[in-house]
Amino acid sequence: MKTIGIIGGGQLGLMIAEQAHVLGVRAVALDPAPDAPAFRVCDDHIVAAYDDVAALDRLCRMSDVVTYEFENVPGEILIPLCGKYNIPQGYKPLYDSQDRLREKTNARNHGLQTPGFAAVDDEASLRAAVRELGLPAVLKTRTLGYDGHGQMVLKSETDIERALPLLTVPCILEEFIPFDSEASIVMVADRERVVSFPVGRNIHRDGILDLSIVPAAASQEVLDRMKAQSERFMRECGYEGILAIEYFIRGGEIYFNEMAPRPHNSGHYTIEGCTTNQFRELVRYLTGEPLQEPCLVAPTVMKNILGQDLDAARAVEREERPDTYVHIYGKTESRPKRKMGHITFVGITGEEYERQWADRFVR
Numbered sequence: 529m530k531t532i533g534i535i536g537g538g539q540l541g542l543m544i545a546e547q548a549h550v551l552g553v554r555a556v557a558l559d560p561a562p563d564a565p566a567f568r569v570c571d572d573h574i575v576a577a578y579d580d581v582a583a584l585d586r587l588c589r590m591s592d593v594v595t596y597e598f599e600n601v602p603g604e605i606l607i608p609l610c611g612k613y614n615i616p617q618g619y620k621p622l623y624d625s626q627d628r629l630r631e632k633t634n635a636r637n638h639g640l641q642t643p644g645f646a647a648v649d650d651e652a653s654l655r656a657a658v659r660e661l662g663l664p665a666v667l668k669t670r671t672l673g674y675d676g677h678g679q680m681v682l683k684s685e686t687d688i689e690r691a692l693p694l695l696t697v698p699c700i701l702e703e704f705i706p707f708d709s710e711a712s713i714v715m716v717a718d719r720e721r722v723v724s725f726p727v728g729r730n731i732h733r734d735g736i737l738d739l740s741i742v743p744a745a746a747s748q749e750v751l752d753r754m755k756a757q758s759e760r761f762m763r764e765c766g767y768e769g770i771l772a773i774e775y776f777i778r779g780g781e782i783y784f785n786e787m788a789p790r791p792h793n794s795g796h797y798t799i800e801g802c803t804t805n806q807f808r809e810l811v812r813y814l815t816g817e818p819l820q821e822p823c824l825v826a827p828t829v830m831k832n833i834l835g836q837d838l839d840a841a842r843a844v845e846r847e848e849r850p851d852t853y854v855h856i857y858g859k860t861e862s863r864p865k866r867k868m869g870h871i872t873f874v875g876i877t878g879e880e881y882e883r884q885w886a887d888r889f890v891r
């Protein structure tokens with residue numbers, strides 16, 4: 529029996545482990561939190577800091593193959609491990625995604641359209657970038673941002689002053705795209721092929737994903753182009769394993785926003801909404817099994833459950849409705865804005881969700 533080692537024990541690790549078990553594969557995870565969600569389902573686990581070299585070594589020795597479920601594994605740690613152990617995705621997709629400036633430059637160099645952007649390190653370069661890109665614009669820290677943290681929309685010149693405190697770390701200024709919608713695609717690639725999951729529309733609230741609605745609200749031509757350019761990008765970059773790309777859609781234009789070389793929150797709908805899911809195909813990739821092309825089972829809506837919606841989600845769970853799949857990650861501490869679970873509604877459209885379900889959750 530093969531064993532997958534997962535660096536990180538959050539909900540993504542939990543779902544990788546669940547799907548590993550479906551395929552008869554063991555899973556072990558390393559996480560600094562003794563109550564990490566993935567530990568509940570993993571066959572073994574290690575409580576240790578992500579920079580604990582001896583502990584990471586132990587994880588790798590326990591595993592036939594190793595993956596990561598969070599984006600900020602530092603190169604100094606992963607690169608030496610990649611030389612010694614079987615970590616087939618390698619460090620490159622992480623490296624390319626860990627800095628927003630590098631990430632967008634790389635996307636552009638591979639032919640993807642991005643919002644206009646410029647590096648910003650101090651007040652002078654911020655003012656120069658605003659002159660170049662115009663307002664509104666979005667200022668983001670180059671590293672470690674997530675769920676809208678570390679960013680600020682600049683609407684007028686007076687916002688420049690307010691933005692200065694962010695400049696204690698290197699930043700990027702981006703042209704603001706008044707998008708019609710946001711969308712994302714999740715792909716899994718091995719040496720031979722790339723399979724991709726149906727594109728979903730993503731609705732964020734306060735910078736955090738709220739809903740994924742599949743299929744996405746765009747023309748078939750735009751969706752086909754997004755799939756073709758994403759698959760080409762993954763190939764040309766030489767990435768293997770899993771990659772998610774977030775886009776803005778405006779008219780017929782598609783703008784690359786960011787990417788992540790790990791399972792993606794917007795791909796949770798695939799567990800019940802598709803014939804195979806993002807976690808299972810990642811496990812197939814890691815264990816050298818042939819990848820399977822996913823198909824959408826029915827229109828599907830995924831609702832993220834943050835702390836403030838946990839009670840409502842438990843109530844939905846108690847109703848035991850068909851085609852309604854409640855996932856609670858088992859995090860011991862619930863906080864507003866913390867991702868505590870998700871619910872997948874199979875067989876309903878975005879409009880039906882609004883009519884039948886939206887009122888059940890905090891608006």
Ligand SMILES: Nc1ncnc2c1ncn2[C@@H]1O[C@H](COP(=O)(O)OP(=O)(O)O)[C@@H](O)[C@H]1O
Pocket residue numbers: 643666673674675676677702703704705706707710732735774785786
């Ligand atoms: N250039 C932009 N134009 C318009 N909206 C943006 C832009 N950049 C970010 N946003 C909004 O902020 C959200 C979070 O930004 P993102 O770069 O994806 O950071 P995070 O790593 O926090 O997900 C996006 O999903 C989008 O709604």
Ligand SMILES: [Mg+2]
Pocket residue numbers: 774786
């Ligand atoms: Mg994002």
